[in-house]
Amino acid sequence: DTGVSQDPRHKITKRGQNVTFRCDPISEHNRLYWYRQTLGQGPEFLTYFQNEAQLEKSRLLSDRFSAERPKGSFSTLEIQRTEQGDSAMYLCASSLGDRESSGANVLTFGAGSRLTVL
Amino acid sequence: AQTVTQSQPEMSVQEAETVTLSCTYDTSENNYYLFWYKQPPSRQMILVIRQEAYKQQNATENRFSVNFQKAAKSFSLKISDSQLGDTAMYFCAFMKHTSGTYKYIFGTGTRLKVLA
Numbered sequence: 001d002t003g004v005s006q007d008p009r010h011k012i013t014k015r016g017q018n019v020t021f022r023c024d025p026i027s028e029h030n031r032l033y034w035y036r037q038t039l040g041q042g043p044e045f046l047t048y049f050q051n052e053a054q055l056e057k058s059r060l061l062s063d064r065f066s067a068e069r070p071k072g073s074f075s076t077l078e079i080q081r082t083e084q085g086d087s088a089m090y091l092c093a094s095s096l097g098d099r100e101s102s103g104a105n106v107l108t109f110g111a112g113s114r115l116t117v118l
Numbered sequence: 119a120q121t122v123t124q125s126q127p128e129m130s131v132q133e134a135e136t137v138t139l140s141c142t143y144d145t146s147e148n149n150y151y152l153f154w155y156k157q158p159p160s161r162q163m164i165l166v167i168r169q170e171a172y173k174q175q176n177a178t179e180n181r182f183s184v185n186f187q188k189a190a191k192s193f194s195l196k197i198s199d200s201q202l203g204d205t206a207m208y209f210c211a212f213m214k215h216t217s218g219t220y221k222y223i224f225g226t227g228t229r230l231k232v233l234a
Contacts, residue, residue, distance in 0.1 A: 041226055042224035042225050042227050044224075045221060045222065045223065045224075091163070095220075105213060105215070107155075107165070107211075109155075109163040110162065111161075112162065
């Protein structure tokens with residue numbers, strides 16, 4: 001397993017367009033998280049999944065954002081009708097929720113997908 | 119709501135010296151994890167060290183150690199024998215695990231520069 005993969009790494013789009021990001025977590029990890037990070041700031045929680053169930057979604061997330069994790073494997077984050085304020089790095093992370101594992105509850109991050117909205 | 123505060127936006131340290139990054143958090147939970155993550159320039163975030171709240175012993179990982187003060191809700195990171203490769207943003211993070219949810223909250227980060 002090569003870690004958490006995100007695609008695309010960079011996306012430039014015009015305001016009003018829809019964009020979709022994909023995240024492939026570490027295969028045995030049951031939890032998957034999406035964060036947004038702007039320059040010089042810490043990651044801001046967007047949503048997370050346990051297997052295929054979306055357990056929590058940030059109240060800051062507008063209706064233009066939607067995420068899925070079909071079959072508990074890869075996940076997609078879609079932003080509809082993008083706005084300039086959506087420009088950020090979108091980070092995906094996964095973790096194994098197993099108290100017996102030495103690596104339990106440690107987030108492994110992907111390299112991120114940088115979105116620029118013109 | 120849980121919050122994580124890193125009061126030092128930027129710090130610098132001479133190579134081979136020791137530096138301590140501070141982090142405080144606010145929670146009413148009793149069971150939680152604390153983490154320090156490192157984000158080198160233009161590179162992805164990686165774990166530095168982890169602490170479980172129910173463990174009184176401070177976690178250590180080679181040159182990295184923490185001072186976990188549960189009553190004071192403080193979780194500082196000490197980097198000994200600083201190396202140029204330690205130059206990065208450092209984020210403190212809190213994870214609670216109650217009611218079946220496992221959410222991580224990050225601080226705003228401290229930018230550390232190690233000087234040659």
